[in-house]
Amino acid sequence: MSAKDGGQAGxxxxxxxxxxxxxxxxxxxxAVFAAKGYSGGSLQDVADHASMSQTSLLHHFPSKRELLMAVLERRDEITGAMPADAEEGLIDGVIRTALFNESIPSVIELYTVLCAESVT
Known part of the structure; x- marks a missing residue:
């Protein structure tokens, strides 16, 4: 079946x-913001890590701030995938969330670095 017929393979x-x-x-x-922070990580660092030019990166994300906001939204999508348990208490919920976040590369690092930067 072709796309013309209304079907698509993907x-x-x-x-x-x-x-x-x-x-x-x-x-x-x-990865860059988790390793270097928002202030320390440049758009060029991100572009290099993504194997593209900074101009191409700016085509998708016109500013570093917009890129950070998109990273945080993506992080929320990933960490929001954890099912909630209405029966557990606050402490158990925090522990379960921490254990879940440990399984996602760089989530804890990103959180820690951005929290530290926000103090200044």
Whole structure:
């Protein structure tokens, strides 16, 4: 069945590639900001980590602030995937969340670095 007939084997075309590229930029930015912080990590660092030019990165994210906001939204999507347990208390919920976050690369590092930077 062809796309003309109304069927598609999978997402294709420029939008799928753009979304894939955007996700790779977010992954790169997450890694850079977790390692170097928002202040210490540059857009060039993110572009290098994503194997692209800074100009291409700016096509997807016009500013460093917009990139950080997108990284935080992506982090919320990832960590929000954890099912809630209405029966547990606050302490058990915090422990369960911490254990869940340990299983996601760089989430704790990103949180810690951004918290430290926010103090200044």
């Amino acid at each position: 997402r294709r075309g420029p939008y799928a590639k753009s979304e894939e590229r955007r996700r790779s930029i977010l992954d790169a930015a997450h």
